[in-house]
Amino acid sequence: MCITGLSIRHVAERFQHSNETIxxxxxxxxxxxxxxxxxxxxxxxxxTSDPVPAAIINNPKWFPFFDxxxxxxxxxxxxxxxxxxx
Numbered sequence: 001m002c003i004t005g006l007s008i009r010h011v012a013e014r015f016q017h018s019n020e021t022i023x024x025x026x027x028x029x030x031x032x033x034x035x036x037x038x039x040x041x042x043x044x045x046x047x048t049s050d051p052v053p054a055a056i057i058n059n060p061k062w063f064p065f066f067d068x069x070x071x072x073x074x075x076x077x078x079x080x081x082x083x084x085x086x
Contacts, residue, residue: 004011012022032038056062
C-alpha cells in the first residue's frame with residue numbers, strides 16, 4: 001500500500017480479508033482524501049515562484065534530488081502540524 005510499500009495481497013493476509021475488500025476500502029479512503037472538503041482544506045500546493053525551503057536545500061538526502069520539483073506526493077518531506085482545535 002502507499003506508505004508501507006506492501007502489496008494488497010500482504011495487507012489482505014495481515015488483516016485476514018480478501019484482496020477485493022482491501023482494494024475497495026483503499027479506493028474509498030483515497031477518494032475521500034482527494035475530494036472536497038478534505039483536499040482543498042488541507043492540501044496547499046506551492047507556487048512555482050516559491051523558494052525551496054532551506055531544510056530541503058541544506059539536506060543532501062533531499063537536494064538536489066528534488067531540484068525543480070514543486071511538491072512530493074509520497075510524503076517524503078511533508079511536515080504536518082495540525083492546530084490544537086483540530
